[in-house]
Amino acid sequence: MATLDDVRRIAAGLPGSEERAMTGGAAWFVRNRLYAWECHPWPSIPADMRAVIAAEPVVGVKVAERLDAQALIGMAPDVFLRETTRWSEPKVAFRLAGIDVDHLAELVTEAWRTQAPKYLRVPFDAAHPAVDV
Template sequence: MATADDLRRIALELPEAYERASHDNRSSFRTKPRMFAALRDDGDVAVLWVADEGEKHALVTSEADKFFTTPHYDGHPIVLVRLAAVDVDELAELVTESWRLRASTAAVRAWDEA
C-alpha cells in the first residue's frame, strides 16, 4: 500500500522536480514548466499523466480498483490513482512515467543516460 509520503518521496527524487501548492492549494509536483503529479485534497488519491486517452481508458477499465477518473479530467490524459490500491513499486513506475511525459527532453535524456 502506497501513501502520500511515498508519492512525495518518489516525485522529489526525479530530476528537476519540486513541490508547490497548486491553484487550489493541494500538493503538486512539477518539473519546469509542468505539473506531473498531484495529491487530491483527501491525500489518498494521486493525479498522474498517462500517454494518451486510450491508455487512461484501458487502465480505468481493466483495473478499476486502482484507477479512476472524473468528468473534470475528460479529454485529458490524466488518471486518478487510489494510493491504497497500489504498492510502492507500482507507484514509482507510474510517477516516473508521468514525469517522463511532462519533463523537458533534456531532463529525460539525462535521466536515461544516467
C-alpha cells in the first residue's frame, strides 16, 4: 500500500520537481506545471467520489491522453476513480490504498513526463531506460 510519503519520495527524485502546499493538500509541479496532487473533497466533485476522497487518501495525476485514464479506470475501477471534475485536461485519480509503490512510481513519473520540458525529460529518460517486458 502506497502513502503520501511515497509520493513525496518519488517526486523528490524527479528533476525540477517541487512540492507545494495547496488549499486541498500537497501538490507537485515541474517548472510551475502541476503533475500530481492530493485530492480534496470539493463540493463540485460528485457526492459518491467526494465521499471516497473524504474517507481515504486519493491522489490525482496528469496522463498523456484521456484514453490512458479510461484504460486505467477500466482495468481497476475499484482503485481508479471515474472522472472527479469537469477539468478538460486528461487526468486520473486513484486510491493510494489500492496502489503498490512500484505502480505509484510509474504513475507519478509518467505524470511528471507529461508536464516536464524536454530539457529535463531527455537526460532523465537516458539515465532511466524503460524496461521492455
